[in-house]
Amino acid sequence: MLSDRRTNHLRQRRPQRVPEIMSVYRDKARGRYVFEFDARIDGQRVRARKILPKTWSRTQAETFGERERARLYNHVRNGHRAAHTIDDAVSKYLDYRCPELKSGRAAAAELAQVHWAFSGKPLTALDEVCREIARDGREDKPNRRPLAAATIRNRIRYLTAACRYAWKFHGMGETDPAARVSVPEVRNERHIYATRAEMLKLARACRNRTVRAIIRIAFYSGMRRGEILRAEPRAGLFVLETTKNGMPRRVPIHPRIRCCLSIYPITISVSTIVKHWMIAREATGLTHLHFHDIRHSAASEMINADIDLYTVGSVLGHRDPRSTQRYAHLATQTLATAVDRIGRRK
Structure with a gap:
């Protein structure tokens, strides 16, 4: 049996364990739920804080908190995972954001039309994907006339909105993936007036x-x-x-x-x-x-x-x-x- 002096000595040498802190709380000033995480995982200090969408309920916020906690653990223990894909971002947008939008169904339909362009592509390739969507839309094909400029613009806007949402609220990517995207300008105003x-x-x-x-x-x-x-x-x-x-x-x-x-x-x-x-x-x-x-x-x-x-x-x-x-x-x-x-x- 060790003496009290020996026991105290071992306690002093033993590294302090940082307790895990994971909380989801409502920020009254912002009117939104906030996710916070602070833990030491395999010797590495990991901190995260995200302001969640204003329309989310407590249940949605807590569900996100559990998923984000699991993602952070996997990220550290399994090394850097494969880069987030545009598919991942669009899925988050369709699941969480579209149901809150008046144009949610239209957004889902337009995103489905350009799935061929972003399927399997990393989030970092968003600008290239949008250029491909614009180029393809302007082409005159045997089974399809060129798309209207407004249609091309709307599809690119929906896609960039989905990726920016996933980055901002779901931690996908380190920087805004839509920052380098150029949205085509549309000049299709009608100037017809009735007396x-x-x-x-x-x-x-x-x-x-x-x-x-x-x-x-x-x-x-x-x-x-x-x-x-x-x-x-x-x-x-x-x-x-x-x-x-x-x-x-x-x-x-x-x-x-x-x-x-x-x-x-x-x-x-x-x-x-x-x-x-x-x-x-x-x-x-x-x-x-x-x-x-x-x-x-x-x-x-x-x-x-x-x-x-x-x-x-x-x-x-x-x-x-x-x-x-x-x-x-x-x-x-x-x-x-x-x-x-x-x-x-x-």
Whole structure:
């Protein structure tokens, strides 16, 4: 039996064991769960901290914590594993992020279309994969015409979003894999506008009373078709709790469409609107007009009334000022007036 002195000596020489700390907690300031890990694995100190997506529940956060803990142990004990693949990143995006997005189904469908390009490729090759997607999309093939520039751009954007999400929230890769990706620019704005007379001509040609009112509302509010269907007329405003850019919006109700409010709540389907719109186009000879052109026509009317682009963008619900720049060419008179005032005395 060892003496107390000998026992104390051995205790002093024995290396201190660092206890494993693995926690998932809610950061109230950020409104998100946070994963933290601190342990000594085979003599190596390993620390990790990740801020998790805002929409995750505690169960999702804890599940991620357990998986990440296992990944960190495997990473140290088995050496550096094979590089993360784009397949891994897309799988995480489809499992965790897409269900939270309004465009989740569209994202999944577009990612499936480019699986051939990224299958088995490492995350570090994302920029090369995106260049290949762009090159292939522009080709004229025997069984397929070249893809629209907007389609190519959207597919690249979905893929880069998936990889950036996996890097940011699932620890895939050391740096942002999308940093070197160049997204093709698209210049496909339509500059076709309906006059008030043409709008009324279309509305009168509609056999369906509700569709007739919807056409007038689109012209006098600048709302998108889906927004018109979801809007709630309240105290002189069209109230939109959800919009394309994710922000709520309030659109003043024009006096000339107050008589149209009786159609709310709107119960007809989008297909019914499309059907009667197409019939009205044929009847009036205005077959070049799309329904969305009526929204652009609202912007045209405001600009021709000397309303500034910033205000027009606010009415239309543009989050990015660049979206409103498509109407800048209509504001020539306003620009001329502004230039004419340079150097004038007040």
